[in-house]
Amino acid sequence: MALAPEFRxxxxxVGEIVRLEVMLEGKHGVEGEAxxxxxxxxxxxxxxxxxxxxxxxxxxxKTLPSEGDTTKLALNALVHQxxxxxxxxxxxxxxxxxxLEVAPANLDVQVGAPAAAAENTPWILPPVAFGGWxxxxxxxxxxxxxxxxxxxxxxxxxxxxxxxNRKLDHQETALLALQNLQKYGRSGTxxxxxxxxxxxxxxxxxxxxxxxxxxxxxxxxxxxxEFLEALKETPKGPEQLETLAKILSTIDAVRYxxxxxxxxxxxxxxxxxxxxxxxxxxxxxxxxxx
Numbered sequence: 001m002a003l004a005p006e007f008r009x010x011x012x013x014v015g016e017i018v019r020l021e022v023m024l025e026g027k028h029g030v031e032g033e034a035x036x037x038x039x040x041x042x043x044x045x046x047x048x049x050x051x052x053x054x055x056x057x058x059x060x061x062k063t064l065p066s067e068g069d070t071t072k073l074a075l076n077a078l079v080h081q082x083x084x085x086x087x088x089x090x091x092x093x094x095x096x097x098x099x100l101e102v103a104p105a106n107l108d109v110q111v112g113a114p115a116a117a118a119e120n121t122p123w124i125l126p127p128v129a130f131g132g133w134x135x136x137x138x139x140x141x142x143x144x145x146x147x148x149x150x151x152x153x154x155x156x157x158x159x160x161x162x163x164x165n166r167k168l169d170h171q172e173t174a175l176l177a178l179q180n181l182q183k184y185g186r187s188g189t190x191x192x193x194x195x196x197x198x199x200x201x202x203x204x205x206x207x208x209x210x211x212x213x214x215x216x217x218x219x220x221x222x223x224x225x226e227f228l229e230a231l232k233e234t235p236k237g238p239e240q241l242e243t244l245a246k247i248l249s250t251i252d253a254v255r256y257x258x259x260x261x262x263x264x265x266x267x268x269x270x271x272x273x274x275x276x277x278x279x280x281x282x283x284x285x286x287x288x289x290x
Contacts, residue, residue, distance in 0.1 A: 001105030
């Protein structure tokens, strides 16, 4: 057992990984064949195994070219203690299961102990007797705490005060109305007729209010057919008009009994309505009416 040539003239420290070369008598296996170190009983299948002053790489040891009737293997090793570098006896195993014993070895290399940490660390503040209070430290911590609370309070006030005072545009108002209608689709049972009636009228009203603000129409006294015709006459009203017509048609089909009423219908209507509003929104500056 010896250090690889590139480590023989180096100063080695605890915690450093070095490369060791194991020389075996006789030819065993072929060049490049993988070997491993057999771990101690009960150790499972570890990737590293402790041996003397080293922790040895346990797997994928490769054979190297060697002269004469010998076999050379290379493995990585972590130096885990100071003093003389040595290895304890361990067992090698080839891919085919054959095993070879490696005797203990002393590498005749000394590793120094890590430098001790300084014992008397200088302190910025003067020491305080046990059980006493460092007024300066307490004052600094208190000032930091007050500053953090003040900054957090100011941030919360700006965020929620601005949010509360901001007026919703017609898209946000319509989406909020749709969110409030989701309660009708959460029940696992069929919707009662009176609940459907309320849902359908509120949904239709929310869509009309949105369209009036978004496209500049007056739909209060119009039938669904007249409402859709009025949207065709606006610059951007025809966009997604088929989606809106489908929503209004589904409402009428359920209202007059030509389509079964279920919570899935409520979900589909709300999903289509949300898509229509998001895809046709003109923005506050483009709506014909404030």
